[in-house]
Amino acid sequence: MVNIIYVEPSGHRKTIDVEDGWSLMQGAIANGVDGIVGECGGSCACGTCHCYVEESRLGDIPPPEAAEEDMLDTVAAQLRPTSRLACQIKTTAGLAGLVVILPETQG
Numbered sequence: 001m002v003n004i005i006y007v008e009p010s011g012h013r014k015t016i017d018v019e020d021g022w023s024l025m026q027g028a029i030a031n032g033v034d035g036i037v038g039e040c041g042g043s044c045a046c047g048t049c050h051c052y053v054e055e056s057r058l059g060d061i062p063p064p065e066a067a068e069e070d071m072l073d074t075v076a077a078q079l080r081p082t083s084r085l086a087c088q089i090k091t092t093a094g095l096a097g098l099v100v101i102l103p104e105t106q107g
């Protein structure tokens, strides 16, 4: 299990133990986190799992592949340097304590 802190659009923080190897999107959906939709089920085809990753931890996460970058251009909320798709980030022990901020809207 990997401890992840989700910040919902309301500002409410939810600390969740996510299964190793699950995506941040799967961990959020399975635990009823507000502010994430995951319409395509994690196949990088909808952009409704947009999140902002804690800036100081960006280096702990592999950079986005081209498909993720393309899909990030379609997200509903403001795109920021810390924007990622939660379905494309797999939890590993190295991500323990990561703060993931959910945007106001997913579309």
Ligand code: FES
Residues within 6 Å of the ligand: 025, 037, 038, 039, 040, 041, 042, 043, 044, 045, 046, 047, 048, 049, 071, 085, 086, 087, 088
């Ligand atoms: S769940 Fe659809 S792009 Fe992430």
